[in-house]
Amino acid sequence: xxxxxxxxxxxxxxxxxxxxxxxxxxxxxxxxxxxxxxxxxxxxxxxxxxxxxxxxxxxxxxxxxxxxxxxxxxxxxxxxxxxxxxxxxxxxxxxxxxxxxxxxxxxxxxxxxxx
Amino acid sequence: xxxxxxxxxxxxxxxxxxxxxxxxxxxxxxxxxxxxxxxxxxxxxxxxxxxxxxxxxxxxxxxxxxxxxxxxxxxxxxxxxxxxxxxxxxxxxxxxxxxxxxxxxxxxxx
Numbered sequence: 001x002x003x004x005x006x007x008x009x010x011x012x013x014x015x016x017x018x019x020x021x022x023x024x025x026x027x028x029x030x031x032x033x034x035x036x037x038x039x040x041x042x043x044x045x046x047x048x049x050x051x052x053x054x055x056x057x058x059x060x061x062x063x064x065x066x067x068x069x070x071x072x073x074x075x076x077x078x079x080x081x082x083x084x085x086x087x088x089x090x091x092x093x094x095x096x097x098x099x100x101x102x103x104x105x106x107x108x109x110x111x112x113x114x115x
Numbered sequence: 116x117x118x119x120x121x122x123x124x125x126x127x128x129x130x131x132x133x134x135x136x137x138x139x140x141x142x143x144x145x146x147x148x149x150x151x152x153x154x155x156x157x158x159x160x161x162x163x164x165x166x167x168x169x170x171x172x173x174x175x176x177x178x179x180x181x182x183x184x185x186x187x188x189x190x191x192x193x194x195x196x197x198x199x200x201x202x203x204x205x206x207x208x209x210x211x212x213x214x215x216x217x218x219x220x221x222x223x224x225x
Contacts, residue, residue, distance in 0.1 A: 031165075032211070034181075034212070034213065034214075042160075042215070042218075043205060043216040043217060043218050043219050044205070044214070044216045046183075046213060046214075049213060051211070056208045090157060090158065092214075094212035101169070102160070102173075103148075103160075103165075103209070103212055103214060105150075105157045105158040106157055107155060107156060107157035108157045
């Protein structure tokens with residue numbers, strides 16, 4: 001069975017600080033990986049996704065993530081956060097092996113950016 | 116505009132009173148899912164559907180039912196709601212694993 005771990009549950013940063021949120025997954029085959037963002041009171045929206053090719057993926061709003069296969073990781077980064085990045089961030093994995101391709105979400109990381 | 120809609124957005128009910136939360140998508144996606152979101156637990160899948168008349172249990176199906184009579188609609192049914200089903204519910208349609216979420220339904224069961 002596949003699983004996702006997000007070890008940082010709550011992160012507090014000052015504006016302009018750099019961000020890195022950890023995501024590790026467990027799955028025996030090839031995967032697709034996703035980061036979603038949920039702003040307060042809203043639904044989840046896709047930030048970026050990795051299917052294949054360049055392991056460094058760029059998404060919206062200056063976010064990027066790097067897929068490191070050997071570490072089973074897909075960490076989210078942003079060089080300089082803004083107050084508007086305050087939100088909850090979810091990593092998700094989809095295993096690619098036959099049948100229904102289930103997506104599993106991590107438990108989320110709440111990011112608070114202080115002006 | 117491509118979207119997933121859910122109704123109602125907010126619902127307060129009492130234990131045992133049957134309710135249905137509707138979900139509709141206009142993207143012609145085959146896959147649809149229901150999730151519940153609880154603090155500290157992230158999103159957990161309740162049920163999913165691979166196509167019309169094809170549904171299956173997710174991780175937390177107890178106390179819920181679904182149906183998929185048409186491709187665009189995927190209602191969630193709580194036959195006899197209980198307080199532990201108080202939660203934030205999201206419907207999603209998906210394509211190649213990317214989930215497109217509805218706005219959410221906040222359900223309180225007293």
